[in-house]
Amino acid sequence: xxxxxxGQITKISGDPDHPFTQGVICGKVSRYSEIQHGPRILQPMxxxxxxxxxxxxxxxxxxxxxRIAEGWGRRIEQHGAQTIWAHWYGGTMGVVxxxxxxxxxxxxxxxRMRKTLCFAIAAAGWSAGVGRGLGPSAEDLAEQSDLIxxxxxxxxxxxxxxxxxxxxxxxxxxxxxxxxxxxxxxxxLADWHIQPRPGTDGALARALMGVMLRxxxxxxxxxxxxxxxxxxxxxxxxxxxAQWAExxxxxxxxxxxxxxxxxxxxxxxYIRIGIGMTRQNNGAVNLHAVSCLPALVGAWKKRGxxxxxxxxxxxxxxxxxAARGAQWIDHETRVLxxxxxxxxxxxxxxxTPITGLLVMHSNPVGSCPDSSKTIRGLCRxxxxxxxxxxxxxxxxxFADILLPATTFLEHDDLYKSYGQYTVQSSDVVVPPSxxxxxxxxxxxxxxxxxxxxxxxxxMDAKQMRAQMLADSGLPPLEAWPQxxxxxxxxxxxxxxxxxxxxxxxxxxxxxxxxxxxMPAMPDHWAVNRRDDAQSAQYPLDFMTPPAHEVLNxxxxxxxxxxxxxxxxxxxxxxxxxxxxxxVDGERVVAYNALAHLVFIAKISDVVxxxxxxxxxxxxxxxxxxxxxxxALSHADPVVPAGGPAFHDNRVEVAKAS
Ligand SMILES: Nc1nc2c(c(=O)[nH]1)N[C@H]1C(S)=C(S)[C@@H](COP(=O)(O)OP(=O)(O)OC[C@H]3O[C@@H](n4cnc5c(=O)[nH]c(N)nc54)[C@H](O)[C@@H]3O)O[C@H]1N2
Ligand SMILES: Nc1nc2c(c(=O)[nH]1)N[C@H]1C(S)=C(S)[C@@H](COP(=O)(O)OP(=O)(O)OC[C@H]3O[C@@H](n4cnc5c(=O)[nH]c(N)nc54)[C@H](O)[C@@H]3O)O[C@H]1N2
Ligand SMILES: [Mo]
Numbered sequence: 001x002x003x004x005x006x007g008q009i010t011k012i013s014g015d016p017d018h019p020f021t022q023g024v025i026c027g028k029v030s031r032y033s034e035i036q037h038g039p040r041i042l043q044p045m046x047x048x049x050x051x052x053x054x055x056x057x058x059x060x061x062x063x064x065x066x067r068i069a070e071g072w073g074r075r076i077e078q079h080g081a082q083t084i085w086a087h088w089y090g091g092t093m094g095v096v097x098x099x100x101x102x103x104x105x106x107x108x109x110x111x112r113m114r115k116t117l118c119f120a121i122a123a124a125g126w127s128a129g130v131g132r133g134l135g136p137s138a139e140d141l142a143e144q145s146d147l148i149x150x151x152x153x154x155x156x157x158x159x160x161x162x163x164x165x166x167x168x169x170x171x172x173x174x175x176x177x178x179x180x181x182x183x184x185x186x187x188x189l190a191d192w193h194i195q196p197r198p199g200t201d202g203a204l205a206r207a208l209m210g211v212m213l214r215x216x217x218x219x220x221x222x223x224x225x226x227x228x229x230x231x232x233x234x235x236x237x238x239x240x241x242a243q244w245a246e247x248x249x250x251x252x253x254x255x256x257x258x259x260x261x262x263x264x265x266x267x268x269x270y271i272r273i274g275i276g277m278t279r280q281n282n283g284a285v286n287l288h289a290v291s292c293l294p295a296l297v298g299a300w301k302k303r304g305x306x307x308x309x310x311x312x313x314x315x316x317x318x319x320x321x322a323a324r325g326a327q328w329i330d331h332e333t334r335v336l337x338x339x340x341x342x343x344x345x346x347x348x349x350x351x352t353p354i355t356g357l358l359v360m361h362s363n364p365v366g367s368c369p370d371s372s373k374t375i376r377g378l379c380r381x382x383x384x385x386x387x388x389x390x391x392x393x394x395x396x397x398f399a400d401i402l403l404p405a406t407t408f409l410e411h412d413d414l415y416k417s418y419g420q421y422t423v424q425s426s427d428v429v430v431p432p433s434x435x436x437x438x439x440x441x442x443x444x445x446x447x448x449x450x451x452x453x454x455x456x457x458x459m460d461a462k463q464m465r466a467q468m469l470a471d472s473g474l475p476p477l478e479a480w481p482q483x484x485x486x487x488x489x490x491x492x493x494x495x496x497x498x499x500x501x502x503x504x505x506x507x508x509x510x511x512x513x514x515x516x517x518m519p520a521m522p523d524h525w526a527v528n529r530r531d532d533a534q535s536a537q538y539p540l541d542f543m544t545p546p547a548h549e550v551l552n553x554x555x556x557x558x559x560x561x562x563x564x565x566x567x568x569x570x571x572x573x574x575x576x577x578x579x580x581x582x583v584d585g586e587r588v589v590a591y592n593a594l595a596h597l598v599f600i601a602k603i604s605d606v607v608x609x610x611x612x613x614x615x616x617x618x619x620x621x622x623x624x625x626x627x628x629x630x631a632l633s634h635a636d637p638v639v640p641a642g643g644p645a646f647h648d649n650r651v652e653v654a655k656a657s
Contacts, residue, residue: 007430009033009409019486020138020420026160028551032409034558041389041396041404042434051379054397061435064401065449071384071400072450075355081109082334084356087341089117091361091390091554092439094413094426095320095468096461100443101360103325107452111354112335117367119310119418120643121278125287126309128511129295131501134494135308136270137421142168144304147266149177151290152201152277156185157548159419162272163189177259179204179277181541182571182613183606185548194259195608196249198541199280199648203524204256205289207245209237209296211260218264222298226499227507229295236521248524250608264297268305275309276545279647281638282525288511289522295507300495308419313501314487315416315423319471323464325456338362339644342370342635345377359387360405360439363553365394366620369633369644372595388442391557394620394628404436411438412461414468421488425465425477440464515640529634529650538592538650540576540612544629545647547615556619568622568629570599571613572653577603580653587656592649595631598624598656612653 003009012032016023044064049055059067075083088101105112114120126133141148142165155162163186170176178190179201187193196204212218213234223229242253242260249256263269271293278287291307299305321327336344336354341364344354357378365374371394378385378398387399396402409429416423432438437445440461447457459467469476474485492498499505510521519525529535546552547565555561570590572582582588584603589596590612599614607613620627630646638645 003430009036009430015483017482018422018484020417020422021161022164024161024164028549028555031560034560035390035555036407036409036430036433039391039557039559040433040436041391041402042436043404044435045402047400047402051398051400052375054392056399056402061437061445064403065446067401068386068446069449072356075384079352079355082111082352083354084108084110084358085336085344085354086110086113086358086360087338087362087364088113088360089115089338089362089367090552091363092408092413094408094415095318096323096413096464097411097439098361099320099323100439101358103323103456104443104447106325106328106330107447107454108450109330109333111352112333114335114337114642116337116339116637116642117644119275120641121283121638121645122273122275122287122309124641125278125284126273126291127501128284128288128513129291129508130307130496131508132496133310133313134489134496135311136304136306136494137488138162138165140304140491140494141165141270144302145169145268145270146174147177147263147269148174149179149263149269149271150186150190151179151271151273153272153274154180154182154184154186154276154545155272156189158274158276158546162419175262177262181608181611182543182545194251194255196251197608198543198611199282199286199528199530200249200524201277201286202282202289202519202522203240203245203248204251205286205293206237206240206522206524207242207256208260208263208293209522210240211242211257212264212296213238215261215264217261218296219298222301223296226496226505227295227509229509233509233521236523263293266299268302269294269297269299270304271307273307273309276647279645281527281529281636281645281648283638283645283648284513284640285519285523285525292507292509292522295509300497303491303495306495310418311421312416312418314421314489317472317474317487318416318423319468322456322467322471337637337642338364339368339637339642340635341368342373342377345380345383346373353382355382355384357383357385359385359389359395359399363393363395365398366553366556366617366628366630369630369635369646370594371620371627371631371633373635375627388439390436393553393557403442404434405442406432406436406438410436411440412465414465422484422486423474424484425480426483513640518639529645529648535592535650538652539610540651540653541610542590542592542632542649542651543611543613543647544616544633544649545613547617550617552617556617562619562622568599568614568618569602570653571602571604571607573605573607573609573611574603575609576612576653577601580655582653582655588653589656590632590651590653592632592651594634595627596625597627597629597631612651
């Protein structure tokens with residue numbers, strides 16, 4: 001980090017000594033000064049016009065806190081404390097700043113929130129088989145893997161640091177295969193790009209296992225020792241031919257045979273499974289099926305062999321109770337699914353309606369499905385909405401009270417990871433901009449205004465961080481040799497050599513989904529939108545993966561980032577464009593039962609025929625309709641654990657008149 005004489009951030013760079021980033025940061029974060037010194041919210045404000053038009057007048061923090069305490073107090077008196085709901089998520093990933101809102105919620109007895117937006121489907125699929133969120137490290141991959149498969153993950157855009165390790169492995173001769181319906185920047189780098197129809201990975205994985213079993217390529221000793229593989233699983237897999245899977249996936253049968261043989265022949269094949277492939281109605285089933293591959297061939301035995309979804313279980317020791325106010329958790333208090341916000345705010349049958357909404361480090365209008373319905377909810381006269389934000393997000397525009405938040409350069413925190421194994425601390429680099437308060441400080445001041453003065457609401461963020469480290473049995477920051485701690489589990493543990501994360505230690509080919517409708521063994525489960533008769537009038541699959549140039553909502557407020565990206569584009573295959581008389585660069589409308597959105601058509605065979613796609617995270621105001629791509633996303637929760645199927649929507653596309 002470098003700052004100029006005027007205290008402005010002039011340069012952000014990576015730490016070359018950090019074991020995972022090794023000095024590399026992504027292009028987005030290197031341009032973070034566009035946000036830091038860009039269009040920030042700098043003072044508390046109250047609404048001065050209709051909801052949604054972003055007409056605000058400045059007020060003091062004192063007045064803002066008074067208005068919130070008064071507004072909530074009145075609503076709690078009428079409906080009870082569960083009428084207040086906080087919607088919060090990943091704007092900050094630091095455990096001090098991110099947990100603060102939970103402390104307030106639990107102390108107040110407000111409705112709790114179920115975190116499903118990002119990871120619920122993937123976590124369900126992974127825990128079904130493997131049972132624990134660990135896997136080989138990036139170092140294992142760089143040093144030992146001889147075949148790397150990036151399955152439903154666009155790492156060049158979404159996990160850039162991983163690519164440095166992939167590069168090192170390839171320099172040793174490792175091959176790279178990418179499995180993705182979209183020829184992403186990552187797929188373009190691969191030795192082989194396999195391009196299935198979205199939502200068909202279960203069929204592909206089952207057929208790969210069928211080929212390997214029929215050709216005697218499975219590791220039967222390993223299967224007997226460390227898995228629940230039995231005759232029924234054997235017969236089920238062997239019944240799946242490459243031709244069967246070709247009909248479902250669109251991948252040629254000969255490619256499926258060749259893929260299976262190459263996988264089985266590798267000595268330490270490594271599959272990095274993306275969250276992207278799980279954003280399908282059958283996403284959990286598909287992920288579980290893919291996670292079976294390394295078990296079938298005993299890939300875990302060799303260092304660098306196996307698979308990785310996430311590293312979260314390495315940080316189990318980190319005790320967040322103090323920051324979350326865990327002592328106040330009341331299990332009787334209802335838990336509302338964050339991804340269902342569109343329904344929750346508009347459901348008139350809800351026993352206790354939500355009349356007070358607090359939004360922090362989250363942008364539900366932009367990021368949750370069915371945006372138009374969320375907007376209808378936010379426009380309710382009886383709803384009092386408080387938003388704590390850095391920038392004028394799609395949701396901030398609907399605030400009754402809008403409050404300025406600090407950036408990660410302006411507050412202290414502690415970060416765990418989900419794709420690597422370090423815990424990191426970061427301290428204030430520059431003073432808060434304007435009147436911005438950190439989440440931690442805002443929550444403490446609000447709690448005090450509500451009349452709550454327990455110790456958790458009195459500490460500053462540094463004290464809270466020290467408390468969490470002490471509660472976790474981790475060394476105090478002063479004793480850390482660097483601003484990070486390496487928490488990599490030992491080689492045995494990260495390869496599950498002494499057993500997987502279930503009571504019997506066995507990997508499960510036969511998951512216990514707790515839902516009888518789900519397939520008992522890896523398979524194609526035909527529950528995608530395209531299988532739904534009602535969506536037949538919308539003949540194109542529609543996906544919305546994150547964009548290369550922005551990080552979720554963060555950066556969308558930057559005019560420079562917007563100019564760099566240009567107008568919202570829709571990628572269409574040449575065959576689908578021709579069938580509709582659409583030419584490259586023309587205005588088109590993509591529509592379904594939920595919404596109509598205008599895009600600029602970009603005609604390219606990077607998408608499969610029958611699939612159209614927008615790299616998402618546009619601000620609503622970049623669209624003619626004032627609402628972004630999630631207006632086209634259905635909100636039905638994915639089984640078994642909830643979560644939105646962002647990449648499993650259907651649309652029709654036509655020339656815009
Ligand atoms: N169509 C579609 N939708 C998606 C996805 C997709 O692939 N396709 N991906 C989904 C996924 S995986 C995720 S994780 C979500 C992410 O979506 P969001 O959680 O909405 O996006 P973020 O950019 O992580 O953060 C939200 C807001 O937090 C603010 N913020 C940042 N730091 C702080 C802070 O310290 N305090 C406060 N108060 N605010 C802060 C930022 O300015 C930003 O506006 O989007 C989901 N939505
Ligand atoms: N630049 C940038 N980086 C980001 C983010 C961002 O917004 N921008 N967001 C961050 C967050 S919060 C998250 S959760 C991660 C997500 O990062 P990833 O795990 O990479 O997830 P996605 O980019 O949603 O999807 C990855 C790929 O999955 C493919 N895909 C979709 N459906 C299927 C399918 O059925 N099968 C297969 N095999 N592939 C499929 C998509 O075409 C896409 O290329 O990225 C993080 N990094
Ligand atoms: Mo995410």
